[in-house]
Amino acid sequence: FGIEAKFTGALSDDYAISSATINPPHIILGTADKSIDSIEKIYTEEIDLSQIHNDMTIIASLDLPEDVYNPDDIDKVEVLITIDKMEKKDITATSFSSFQGLLLMMTMKITKPQK
Numbered sequence: 001f002g003i004e005a006k007f008t009g010a011l012s013d014d015y016a017i018s019s020a021t022i023n024p025p026h027i028i029l030g031t032a033d034k035s036i037d038s039i040e041k042i043y044t045e046e047i048d049l050s051q052i053h054n055d056m057t058i059i060a061s062l063d064l065p066e067d068v069y070n071p072d073d074i075d076k077v078e079v080l081i082t083i084d085k086m087e088k089k090d091i092t093a094t095s096f097s098s099f100q101g102l103l104l105m106m107t108m109k110i111t112k113p114q115k
Contacts, residue, residue, distance in 0.1 A: 001028075003043070005022060006044055007020075008046045010050060011050070015086065017083055024077060029069070033067070036068060044063065045063055047060055052083065057079065058078070059077075
């Protein structure tokens with residue numbers, strides 16, 4: 001089963017997650033009944049992004065469904081979170097006619113020629 005990190009909170013406005021790598025990325029699960037058929041992926045415990053200010057590795061517990069067993073006894077994973085600082089730029093339109101032309105091009109409809 002694939003593992004996915006469950007995030008809560010938010011990074012500072014100037015930052016974004018560029019990647020979240022989980023190790024191991026998959027685990028093996030078993031169950032005595034067919035309830036395993038309803039499981040699509042396994043999630044980590046919630047990771048609070050408001051506490052992350054640079055690249056870091058977090059050891060997160062797995063939120064395993066009831067009545068499943070994990071033959072490899074994996075109950076925690078490493079989540080390597082890489083963040084990037086976002087650049088902000090102000091853009092100023094210097095020509096209104098160019099802007100109007102762009103809008104016109106964006107709103108044109110293409111129709112089939114009549115015979």
